[in-house]
Amino acid sequence: MTNVYSLDGILVFGLLLICTCAYLKKVPRLNSWLLSEKKGVWGVFYKAAVIGTRLHMAVALSCLSMAFYVIFLK
Template sequence: MTNVYSFDGILVFGLLFICTCAYLKKVPRLNSWLLSEKKGVWGVFYKAAVIGTRLHIAVALCCLVLAFYVIFLK
C-alpha cells in the first residue's frame, strides 16, 4: 500500500488522476460538465485529460513501471 505523503504515492496519485481524466473525456456528459473549463481550478482536469490523451503511450508505460515497482520492489 502506498502512502500519499511519499514520493511514489504522489506518482501513483498523479498517474491515476491523469488516467481518470482521460477516461472521463470519452464520456460525453462528463466531458461537457467537468472538462469544459480550460483555466482555473477546473482547468486542471482538462489539462490532465489532454496529457492522458496525447501522451497515452508514455502514460501507459509509466503505469506499468510504477505497478511493477509497487508490487515487486516496495
C-alpha cells in the same frame, strides 16, 4: 498501501488522475460537465485529460512501471 506524502505516492496519484481524466474525456456527458473549464482549479482536470490523450503511450508505460514497482519492489 502507498503513502500520499511520499514521492511514489504522489506519482501514483498523478498517474491515476491523468488516466481517470483521459477516460472521462471519452464520456460525452462527463466531458461537457467536468472538462469544460480550461482555467482555474477545474482546469487541472482538463489539462490532465489532454496529457492523457496526447501522451497515451508514455502514460501507459509509466503506469505499468509504477505497478511493477509498487507490487514487487516496495
